[in-house]
Amino acid sequence: MRRLIPALLTLVLVGGAHAGTVSVAVAANFTAPMREIAAGFERDTGHRAELAFGSTGRFHAQIMRGAPFQVLLAADQDTPARLEREGAAVAGTRFTYATGRLVLWSASPGVVDDRGEVLRRPGSGKVAMADPKLAPYGAAAAQAMANLGVAAALQPRLVQGDSIAQAFQFVDTGNAQLGFVALSQVMANGRIARGSAWIVPAHLHAPLRQDAVLLAAGKDDPAATALLAYLRGETARAIIRTHGYEL
Structure with missing residues (x-):
C-alpha cells in the first residue's frame, strides 16, 4: 500500500500537468447548455473551458482581428465555413453540434x-x-x-x-x-x-444548424481538440437535447 500511494499521487500530478484551458467563443443562444457542458468537460477531462458569449457576426470580426479564441461554437454554418476559407479555422474540423428552434x-x-x-x-x-x-x-x-x-x-x-x-x-x-x-x-x-x-414552424425560415470549428489559435492544442470531441459525446448531446435543440 505504501508503494501504491506515491504511484497514485504521481498519476494525479501528471494528469493535472497535462490539463489545459481552451478559450471558446459561443453563440449567445447556446449560453445555458454550454455552461453545463463546460462543467462536465472540466469534471470528466480536467481541462477547463473559458467561455465568451455573443453574436456570431461579432465573433467573426473579432477572430479576424486576432482575438485568441481557440474554438468557435457558431449559431450558423456559414461563419465557420467562411473562417475556413479565410484561413482562420482548421479545415476538416467543422461539424454541426446542434440545430436550434x-x-x-x-x-x-x-x-x-x-x-x-x-x-x-x-x-x-x-x-x-x-x-x-x-x-x-x-x-x-x-x-x-x-x-x-x-x-x-x-x-x-x-x-x-x-x-x-x-x-x-x-x-x-x-x-x-x-x-x-x-x-x-x-x-x-x-x-x-x-x-x-x-x-415558429421550421418551414418559415432557413434551418438553424449550428456548427463548431477548431480555430487556428487552437491548432494542436489538446484542450481545444478535447472539447470538440466532448461535444460529440453522449454526455454533451444529452444536455443539448434537454435545452430544446435537435441533433
Whole structure:
C-alpha cells in the first residue's frame, strides 16, 4: 500500500500537468447548455473551458482581428465555413453540434397564442429580435415575418439587439411585449419555463444548424481538440437535447 500511494499521487500530478484551458467563443443562444457542458468537460477531462458569449457576426470580426479564441461554437454554418476559407479555422474540423428552434415569446402568460396570431393583431408593444446582420436567429426571425406577411406591419414596433441574448433581455425585462428568441432560452426540463410562447414552424425560415470549428489559435492544442470531441459525446448531446435543440 505504501508503494501504491506515491504511484497514485504521481498519476494525479501528471494528469493535472497535462490539463489545459481552451478559450471558446459561443453563440449567445447556446449560453445555458454550454455552461453545463463546460462543467462536465472540466469534471470528466480536467481541462477547463473559458467561455465568451455573443453574436456570431461579432465573433467573426473579432477572430479576424486576432482575438485568441481557440474554438468557435457558431449559431450558423456559414461563419465557420467562411473562417475556413479565410484561413482562420482548421479545415476538416467543422461539424454541426446542434440545430436550434426559433420561438416567439412573451414573459407574460396568455400573450402569445399557439399559432402566432398575435403578430397579426394591431398593437403598440415592442417586438424584439436580434440584428439579422449579426445573429442567425435574427435572420431567421426576419425570414419568418416575411413569410408570414407581417414584416411591414411590424416594422415600426421592432427593436433589435446585437445578439439573441439581448433580444431575450428586452422581453424578459418588459422593455418589449414579445420577441423572437431561441427556444433554449425559455425552456427548462423539456417545457416552456414561464410566460407564453409559439414555436415558429421550421418551414418559415432557413434551418438553424449550428456548427463548431477548431480555430487556428487552437491548432494542436489538446484542450481545444478535447472539447470538440466532448461535444460529440453522449454526455454533451444529452444536455443539448434537454435545452430544446435537435441533433
